[in-house]
Amino acid sequence: MTDHGSSSPHSRVDRNQQWRLGLARATSAFLVGMTLSGLSLWVLPFSVPNQFLVLAHTLTGVVLFLPVSYYLLSHWLAYRRHQMTHIKLAGYVGLFVLALCNVSGLVLTVEALVGPRISYAWDSVHIVTTFAILAFVAPHILALVVRDRKPHLAGMATHGKAVALATAAALVGVALLVYAYPPPRLSEELPPDYSYAFGPDRPFAPSLAVTATGKAYDSRLLAGSEGCGSVGCHEQIFAEWQVSAHRYAAMDTAFQAIQLNMAEQNGPDSTRYCGGCHDPISLFSGTKNIFTDPGKLTALAGYQEGVSCLSCHAIREVDVKGNANFLMGQPARYLFEIEHDQNPTAALRFARDFLIRAYPREHVRSLGKTLFKAPEYCASCHKQFIDQEINRVGWVQLQNQYDNWRKSRWNHPSDPKKTIECRECHMPLTASHDPASGDAADYNRSGSDGKHRSHRFLGANQMMPALLNLPGWEEQVSLIDRWLKGRIEIPEIADKWTKGSAVGIELVTKDSVRPGETLPIQVVITSNKVGHDYPTGPLDIIQSWVEIVVEDDSGRVVFSSGTVGEDGFIAPGSFIFKAEPVDSQGNLIDRHNLWEMVGVRHRRALFPGFSDTASYDVDCPDLRRVKKAFSDESLEVEAPKEAERLRVRARLLYRKVDQYLLNFLYGREKNLTSPVTEMASAVKDVRISRDATD
Numbered sequence: 027m028t029d030h031g032s033s034s035p036h037s038r039v040d041r042n043q044q045w046r047l048g049l050a051r052a053t054s055a056f057l058v059g060m061t062l063s064g065l066s067l068w069v070l071p072f073s074v075p076n077q078f079l080v081l082a083h084t085l086t087g088v089v090l091f092l093p094v095s096y097y098l099l100s101h102w103l104a105y106r107r108h109q110m111t112h113i114k115l116a117g118y119v120g121l122f123v124l125a126l127c128n129v130s131g132l133v134l135t136v137e138a139l140v141g142p143r144i145s146y147a148w149d150s151v152h153i154v155t156t157f158a159i160l161a162f163v164a165p166h167i168l169a170l171v172v173r174d175r176k177p178h179l180a181g182m183a184t185h186g187k188a189v190a191l192a193t194a195a196a197l198v199g200v201a202l203l204v205y206a207y208p209p210p211r212l213s214e215e216l217p218p219d220y221s222y223a224f225g226p227d228r229p230f231a232p233s234l235a236v237t238a239t240g241k242a243y244d245s246r247l248l249a250g251s252e253g254c255g256s257v258g259c260h261e262q263i264f265a266e267w268q269v270s271a272h273r274y275a276a277m278d279t280a281f282q283a284i285q286l287n288m289a290e291q292n293g294p295d296s297t298r299y300c301g302g303c304h305d306p307i308s309l310f311s312g313t314k315n316i317f318t319d320p321g322k323l324t325a326l327a328g329y330q331e332g333v334s335c336l337s338c339h340a341i342r343e344v345d346v347k348g349n350a351n352f353l354m355g356q357p358a359r360y361l362f363e364i365e366h367d368q369n370p371t372a373a374l375r376f377a378r379d380f381l382i383r384a385y386p387r388e389h390v391r392s393l394g395k396t397l398f399k400a401p402e403y404c405a406s407c408h409k410q411f412i413d414q415e416i417n418r419v420g421w422v423q424l425q426n427q428y429d430n431w432r433k434s435r436w437n438h439p440s441d442p443k444k445t446i447e448c449r450e451c452h453m454p455l456t457a458s459h460d461p462a463s464g465d466a467a468d469y470n471r472s473g474s475d476g477k478h479r480s481h482r483f484l485g486a487n488q489m490m491p492a493l494l495n496l497p498g499w500e501e502q503v504s505l506i507d508r509w510l511k512g513r514i515e516i517p518e519i520a521d522k523w524t525k526g527s528a529v530g531i532e533l534v535t536k537d538s539v540r541p542g543e544t545l546p547i548q549v550v551i552t553s554n555k556v557g558h559d560y561p562t563g564p565l566d567i568i569q570s571w572v573e574i575v576v577e578d579d580s581g582r583v584v585f586s587s588g589t590v591g592e593d594g595f596i597a598p599g600s601f602i603f604k605a606e607p608v609d610s611q612g613n614l615i616d617r618h619n620l621w622e623m624v625g626v627r628h629r630r631a632l633f634p635g636f637s638d639t640a641s642y643d644v645d646c647p648d649l650r651r652v653k654k655a656f657s658d659e660s661l662e663v664e665a666p667k668e669a670e671r672l673r674v675r676a677r678l679l680y681r682k683v684d685q686y687l688l689n690f691l692y693g694r695e696k697n698l699t700s701p702v703t704e705m706a707s708a709v710k711d712v713r714i715s716r717d718a719t720d
Contacts (some may be wrong), residue, residue: 037602039271042181044104045182045184045185046181046184046185047097047569049096049097049100050097050101050565051185051188051189052090053093053097053098053262055188055193057088057124058189058193059086059572060083061156061159062193063079064083064156065156067079067080068156072358072387072388074204074207074361075200075201076385077360077381077385078203078204078207078361080381081380081381082199084131084135084138084380084384086196087131087132087135088129088132088135090132091132091412094128095125096323098121098124101121105117112169113166114167114169116165116166116169117162117163117410117683118199119162120162120163120166122156123155123158123159124145124155124163126151126155127151127155127158127159131152131154133148134152135384136674138379138380138384141258142257142484143386143461144383144384144386147304162571174589175645187395197338198401207361210364210368212244212246212364214243215242216229216241217312217313220296221294223293229242229312230301230302230310232298233301233302234302234345234347234349234351234356235302235306235309235310235350236346236352236353237683237705238355239343240352242310242312242586243310244311245308245353246359246364246367246368247364248307248310248337248357249307249331249336249367250367250655251264251334251336253363253367253378253720254263254335255268256375257378257382258379259383259460260460261460262459262460263460263478265463267335267481267482267483268497268498269491269496269497269499269501270483270502271483272333272362272483273485273496274491275304275305275332275333276305276307276328276329276330276332276334277494278332278490279490279692280683280687280688280691281300281304283692284691285707287617287619288296288300288619288621291622292416293621295314296621298314299412299621300350301314302350302352303349303350305328306328306337306354307328307334308328308329308334311328327517336357336393337354338410339357339392339393339394339395339398340354340356341353341397341403342355342397343398344405344714345406346402346406346428347409348404348405348406348407348408348428349409349411349441351406352406352407354637355392357390357392357393358388360378360385361377361378362374362375362377362378362381362390363378363422366378377559394462395460396467398449399467399468400447401428401431401448403445404448404449405427406552408425408427408428408448409425409427410426410499411424412424412623416620416621417620417621417622417624419610420626422618422623422625425562425565427557427558427559427562430559430633431448434558434633434635434672436557440525442470443469444522449479450516450518451516452479452483452485453479453483454514454516454518455475455478455480455516455518456477456478456480457476457526458476458477458478459476463475463478464478470518480507481588482502484506484509485509486568486680488506488680488682488701488703489682489700489701491503492701493698506639507703509528510528510680511527511705511706512526512528512529512554512555521554523554524554524555524598526554527555527706528554528555528560529552529553529560529632529705530551530706531550531551531554531676531678531705531706531708532550532552533674533676533710534548534550535547535548535710536712538714538715539713539715540715541648541668541714541716542645542648543646544629544643544645544646545576545644545712546644547576547641547644547674548640548642548644549574549601549639549640549641549680550638551632551640552632552636552637553633553634553636554635559631559634560631560632561603561604561680564620565603565620565631566620567602567683568604568682568684569598569602569604569680570668570680570681571601571602571678572602572640572676572677572678573586573588573589573676573677574586574588574642574674574675574676576644576672576673577673578647578669578671578672579671582669584644584645584646584647585601585644586643587600587601588600588601588677590702594699594700598660603631603632603638604629604630605626606626606627607621607623608624608625608626609624609625610622612627614627616686616687617691618687644672646672646714647669667677668716669714670711670713670714671711671712672711672712672714673709673710673711673712673713674708674710675708675709676709677704677706678705678706679702679703679704679705680703680705681701681703682701683700684700685700688700
């Protein structure tokens, strides 16, 4: 913009004219506006104005990229032959960092438009060069102003006024956009007919879950999981979650039927006990207050999402007491997120997706936390009890996976190389192109390992994904089957546990037996790779049992136990892992009516690493007596052939829901049965001995 001391007449530049150039004014206004907006985005907290600044900042950068680049090039050409001074040196450095800032901004824009995320390297370049512009371009211009203020004051004044006017106009434009934007009206009030059965200071009781504001959350704040998959960022994770138990926690038809039963007996407000873990969206929005009409179930807020992406990632604090003892934060939603969820359009989706990817700081800060890695995070829901508020009697411990794990051989608090935590089993690493891949904070991972934690949350429910016909349920059920059998390899923890079945069995019996003699058989069941009790969860529902069948050579069944009849019931007297809770009258809790439970009359489960034994006494048939019965030659009956051996087959079986409860929930006429998984099996042949001492 000025002559820095020309070395020849041919290199002189009309400095006054340079100050008056329209492109020079545009470039200066560009510098001021982009720097101020960039600093605002970096320094000020996440807000609606800042999000509009992102859009304005980006649009301005794209529109003026070529004109500004042209001006920078022409400016350099005009002054390149002038004598080198400290002003010119600052200008050269400023020119370089400004060009780099513009290029990095353009790269970030393209990444935000077409990619799943922006590059943190380019983002860092963009931020650093912004400060470099302040360090070099600003002094360069200020030095010129001081130097040229007398001979070229008029040109500089015109230039300054134009820049100030353009900057002010841009700020006013953004302010008008903010003013004109009608944000979604979110309700923080519970319904007028809401029941405060447990006191006005505990609106969500008997659940222990609370909100950060102490008020209700509009259901739209925690919903909208589909957006996480449609943005183009977390498609893999969304697809995994979509068929997981977390997703169908509220849709689970057995759960809904049990809740209806609870509402009819205890009142609708009692079902909030289940809400914190099964359907936090309806709990915090207050819609669980209307729960006695089966026709309204599918209309409940969050019914289709259960534990949604946001309701899990928005949790701020947890307590290992259980029963959903957590603090739910109020997630910040980006512009057009909620609007798009309600009325999807291409324009809203484009703006929403671009903002999240171009301005991801709040998204990452609020939804990505190291808290997720801690087993205590899982404990807030995977630990359960009932107390006087529910059963009107007193405190009773229910399922407790957390303390099982904490006291087991898998937990070594001071040595992560020996410890196996919840996420390492239930969320194994999987190859990923997701922006959430990599984790430099984990002891055995890196930020560029190209993997993410699976959000299938593999557990033990093969029935519900198929019953609900969820997308991809076939693969999920197949994976659960392999998971239960211990056949899914997890390389990162392979050296921490044994190979083979998750729960193994061993047949212990004699090698031979004589006819008429009793054969003792023991089936030893060992928990090899289960991080908590086996089985775990609601043991009044879940069943795992030993099936044993003894046959002779011809296939005749000599003995059986644990077989399942055509009606779906297990044969009486079988060896079963399960619990038998009772109510205050000693009656069996057999409809998962835990609100009546006061204790347990029988409970059988395996602690991690421990074994249990099922014992049987089997009589070996003596067919010599049968032959004598058919010794009359007048009878044309073939005597039974003497057996040479007995084949003993034992299987450890598992199913999620017992048949009585299924019949109660769905009706016997539905002929609905829970899939049975063979956890492990063993076979042994026992020789029938007939030596001279027989």
